[in-house]
Amino acid sequence: MSFFSFMPIMMLIFGVLIIVPFWVIFSKAGHSKWLSLLMIVPLVNVIAIYYLAFSEWPSLAKANER
Numbered sequence: 001m002s003f004f005s006f007m008p009i010m011m012l013i014f015g016v017l018i019i020v021p022f023w024v025i026f027s028k029a030g031h032s033k034w035l036s037l038l039m040i041v042p043l044v045n046v047i048a049i050y051y052l053a054f055s056e057w058p059s060l061a062k063a064n065e066r
Contacts, residue, residue, distance in 0.1 A: 015040055030058030 022036035029052060038048040 026052065028059060030060070030062070031055075 018039050019036050022039045023033050026035045027033045031052070035048060035052075039045045
């Protein structure tokens, strides 16, 4: 078997390793968990990180209301 036969498996593993932590981060921030799928799209992932960093977090807004 050549190296290229392992590429789809490796891409799937790296995709999961990237998506799962951002799934948890977006959900804890109060945003949609599905935004974590943007992490596998080049350039869009950088925009999504800036969005996460500089937007108002709904979970913090709920905590401040109490």
